[in-house]
Amino acid sequence: MEPSIERWIEANKSELTSISDGIWAYAELGLAEHKSSKLQMEYLQEQGFTIEAGVGGMATAFVASWGKGKPVIGFLGEFDALPMVSNKAVPYKDPLAEGAPGHGCGHNLLGVASMGGAVALKQVMESKGLPGTVRYYGCPAEESSFGKTWMVRDGAFDDVDIALTWHPGNTNAVRNSSSLADLVLKFNFYGKTAHAAGDPWNGRSALDGVELMNAGIERMREHMRLDSRVHYVISHGGGAPNVVPDFAQNFFDVRAADIPELKRMHSWVLDIAKGAALMTQTRFEEVFLGYAANVIPNRVIARILHSVMEQLGVPEWNEEELKFAGKMQSQFEPELITRTVEQFEETGITPGQTKLCDFVVPYSDRIEGGRGSTDVGDVSWVVPTAQFTTACYALGIPGHSWAVTSCSGMSIGHKGMLYAAKILGITGYRFMTCAGLRDKARAEWEHQLKGRKYESLIPPEIKVPPLPFE
Ligand SMILES: [Zn+2]
Known part of the structure; x- marks a missing residue:
């Protein structure tokens, strides 16, 4: 002492x-x-x-x-x-x-x-x-x-x-x-707006992209390791049912017991987003918000x-x-x-x-x-x-x-x-x-x-932490 x-x-x-x-x-x-x-x-x-x-x-x-x-x-x-x-x-x-x-x-x-x-x-x-x-x-x-x-x-x-x-x-x-390694991400989906009753064939719903992405995540969940976690909220889902939303947003935490497993889950999540965009003729972008090992x-x-x-x-x-x-x-x-x-x-x-x-x-x-x-x-x-x-x-x-x-x-x-x-x-x-x-x-x-080396999963081009809750 x-x-x-x-x-x-x-x-x-x-x-x-x-x-x-x-x-x-x-x-x-x-x-x-x-x-x-x-x-x-x-x-x-x-x-x-x-x-x-x-x-x-x-x-x-x-x-x-x-x-x-x-x-x-x-x-x-x-x-x-x-x-x-x-x-x-x-x-x-x-x-x-x-x-x-x-x-x-x-x-x-x-x-x-x-x-x-x-x-x-x-x-x-x-x-x-x-x-x-x-x-x-x-x-x-x-x-x-x-x-x-x-x-x-x-x-x-x-x-x-x-x-x-x-x-x-x-x-x-x-x-x-x-603790669990964690990636905090948002997925922005972009579609085409239209009158939902008047000319829905001219629209493509960004919310459909988000919903199918989450349906895919639920299928992934069954095959995750017991200590892995994934949770989301739909942070934007459109404004009114009679407007085909041209923008929708999914907010995610993806967590795993170590960095290599987190990387494997992340690449599956990205595949799911791609699949959802393909099925709905929308497009998406991934927004990085945070990472912890x-x-x-x-x-x-x-x-x-x-x-x-x-x-x-x-x-x-x-x-x-x-x-x-x-x-x-x-x-x-x-x-x-x-x-x-x-x-x-x-x-x-x-x-x-x-x-x-x-x-x-x-x-x-x-x-x-x-x-x-x-x-x-x-x-x-x-x-x-x-x-x-x-x-x-x-x-x-x-x-x-x-x-x-x-x-x-x-x-x-x-x-x-x-x-x-x-x-x-x-x-x-x-x-x-x-x-x-x-x-x-x-x-x-x-x-x-055990010989593992630290890896930061922050994309190198991002210099300053984004504000997650804006
Ligand atoms: Zn604290």
Whole structure:
């Protein structure tokens, strides 16, 4: 353990908390996080870090560095909000601004804990005169554009030895879970408009193209691997039934357990689109929106994170916080809470109370498959990377909801954030000061990659992330 890291975070907790609350109040969506990004950059500059802004073609992406040469330890931060989940820091639904974005994934906490860990590590290195470089990666648009993927393609992680990150959750846990590689695409179909009753023979329906494409996708679904996923919405289907639509649009996520399988699925999806256009005498264009690779877990880093988590001891919850969490849980179906408790019992833990997690989930070396997707995946293909969660919101409440927004703006979220900052800083210090540990993490990374090389599926001609929800 390195007690000075913990001390530094404790001594600076009110400043870190106020930056987190600032980002929480800004609640800026992906690629529009101008104030959130600036607030962090200014703080890091004051702390002696050098800033490179506009990384990966994104105005709000930045890399803050302190120190010189190897080793390089990178901390990953996020700070984008989600649409429509604005809420006050109260245990019931009450938007701060109706219909506005909110931090329903707790990224205000995510960014500030990683930044706090980086600055704490820098302080200790400076006072001890240690060699090496500390980096904080300000990674925008995780929710909408997979910002890190663009930074990876730009080479921002090429010289990093170890990357560390975390995510606000409802438990304190290190899990060796992967995630699904994901392609976000739109398919625009173009036909010919006509009066649907007067002269339909002069028209060609773009919606027919979209519908037959989706019929084809349903036939593909039967033959996909069990861990692959494909989902779509028809984002434009025409305006009125008596007008043959000359434009229609399909919006897709195509997901697979690894990059080669994702490429195979993508080429089948393209064949289906071609077939649908041929059958309907329409034409289509594919629009690329985003890409994320699957996560390569690293058990060497995970074990250290877990041991630091245990040695530090979990935050204590006071009566007020437990009451807040209980009131919040009562807004949701009781089954959500029961299911969470059952999950704990499977790991051999019977919690004393079921409002807020007050223990560390036992560690397992087992590698689990993932269901969602994250741009941490792309970083993990080029740098040995690991992540964890700390309890920042009430047990059993749904993610990406007003309830997470609420907890992320009050003491429950703050405590989880400060705990995460300490875990990150101390783990960073361990890897910074021990070449043997870094070598072990690298060997584990090579073992997990099994000779595979990272491939970015972003078309090379696209320089700047498109805005997916425009
Ligand atoms: Zn998130």
